[in-house]
Amino acid sequence: MDKFNSIIKKAWGVHNSLLCVGIDPVLSKLPKHLLEVDDTVFTFAKEIIDATHEYVCAYKPNSAFFEALGRDGIRQLRMICDYINVEYPDLLLILDAKRGDIGSSNEAYAQYAFDYLGVDAVTLHPYLGKEANAPFLNRTDKGCIFLCKTSNPGSGEFQNIPVDRAGKTFLYQHVAKQICSEWNDHENCMLVVGATYPEELKEVRDIVGDIPILVPGIGLQGGDLEKTLSAGLTSSKKGLIITVSRSIIYAGSGEDFAQKSREEAKKIYSHITKFTT
């Protein structure tokens, strides 16, 4: 069984890409012709995946949008995960779920993500501490992607409060320090830092060394790609998974939606590649 740090390196290498496509299906935004086919959400995702896979290192379905559709959403989420694992097994499959509970409940969440859906990594909240997160951390072949500095406009409310007497270390920096120094025994930890905060991304990169960072917030949320790469790349020009969701998957709304998503993914991939090769 490969360790997670080998799995992610392999995923970066498949197409020499740092781009991840986020799969966040909202029925009202899908191309109208898909509403009449069976398994609408799976079909939408499958066409996007087939059209974009040459440009990506990872896919990241967000559990929220499937849960909103109830058990049928979960069924189609499983179909999407199975499809990626069979057709594109070397790409990283990330469940965006932002889970975080006490240990006995985290055991069950780990089963959902890693065993039922079969993903390679899951996004998690750090708030309950290392002890509670053991059911995730102990899975050496799986990635644990902890929220550090999130992309939303109000993320500073708690994440940017000072936690030292000098007032110079913020909570998100302390979270980054703890996770890289205390939680990463199996080299399977990652952090989430929003592209909307490039200065904070640079600070986190300086704290954590080469730990991989998942960066949402490019596109509709307003994050700048060049600033993100400049702030977050490691010395080997890797270390980032840059995740783009709505601006790729909703690039078109007609029958050519998959082609449009391919064009948008290719554009971002090419833009990234200028800085990484």
Place this chain on the structure above:
Amino acid sequence: MDKFNSIIKKAWGVHNSLLCVGIDPVLSKLPKHLLEVDDTVFTFAKEIIDATHEYVCAYKPNSAFFEALGRDGIRQLRMICDYINVEYPDLLLILDAKRGDIGSSNEAYAQYAFDYLGVDAVTLHPYLGKEANAPFLNRTDKGCIFLCKTSNPGSGEFQNIPVDRAGKTFLYQHVAKQICSEWNDHENCMLVVGATYPEELKEVRDIVGDIPILVPGIGLQGGDLEKTLSAGLTSSKKGLIITVSRSIIYAGSGEDFAQKSREEAKKIYSHITKFTT
């Protein structure tokens, strides 16, 4: 449409109870004879609910244990929620889900909890701030139960770091202050404080006034009921939802499991009632 603060008061009044039963089904712990019936998890929960409802103000299924069973688990979770809403509509139905994402994803999580499952309240992470939690907070008829000081042994790692220069205010206290002073415009916020930390419960009660507090950790986790009541009750001897899961639902493992759960629930209810009447 009733506001959440009326709904919770009604729920406390039905049986004059502060007890909540947590529904955390794990197949390997269920009575063996149930493994042979259809809808095992629903049947287990239904029998527990019918046996214990006279002693409770609320039920709290934990989404983790249903997700671990995949789409069939979600199907049965919905059946349990429907059953409680139809048969015991005045009891509070809480989804223990510990969700927390950016606003657009929280819209989808709110749909899952409030619209698909039809629960009255959901447990949430505060880490992304008030702005991201708007899709929950804006539902004036629904409860938003934010993690503050969790019951697990390692909860202090981040929750007990000082966030002021004097080193006297801890993160969980700051979270409590922010939520009660800034987030509670619709009087639909609650906090989670573990029974395993009665001193911290007292401190949070002093900070937040009469805001309802959900208290897990009695029973298997080792929390003390009397210390919890002494630390957390409001002046009107309400203000708490004391949630007990495993020691009630797994009180028996034979065909009489529901009767055993009833006896355990009655025992805890009677114990609580000594302090609240």
